[in-house]
Amino acid sequence: MATADPYGPVHTAGNAVPPLDTDLAGALEDLAGVHEGIDLIRDGIRLLALDRHTSDTTQTLLATLAGSAGADIITAVGHLVARLANADHNPALRNLPLDAQKQAQRHGEQAAFHLNDPDLHQPASEASAAITGT
Incomplete structure (x- = not known):
């Protein structure tokens, strides 16, 4: 005879x-x-x-996704945007006129700057901290 689960059922519709x-x-x-x-x-976002x-x-996921300016996914995306917008790192842009290359680079750098702003990361950091009680 099976013993009762002391923690109650975990595979219920309310726990899905x-x-x-x-x-x-x-x-x-x-x-x-x-x-x-x-x-x-x-696929990764859907899995998460x-x-x-x-x-x-x-x-940990909250901090890793957006709650740790300088060391989270949002930071990585910011750096990627800057890289993709820079003809020195993205050969696809090298055929553009120099003015267009510089404008794309400037906007990419601005995007990275804004995506790395600690204020942008603060709410996810606070959500993470609220879970641990710190």
Whole structure:
């Protein structure tokens, strides 16, 4: 005879990870087919959204995604934008007129600057800290 689970049932409808909400599902759908790398990112986001996490992994994910300026995904995306917008790092831009190259580079650098602004990362950092109680 099986003994009763002292922690109660965990595989119940109320304990299931809900499906993607329409905002996230729509955003992921809008990114479909742009590039294989974007599809991999979409798959990763979908996995993170639908996977079952502990409070510890949730805290770590919040910090890793957007809560640690200089060492999170948003920071990496900012650096990637700057790299892709720079003809020195992206040969596809080298055929553009020099003015267009410089303008693209300047806007890429501005995007990286804004995406690396600590104020942008603060809410996710605070959400992460709220989980650990710090």
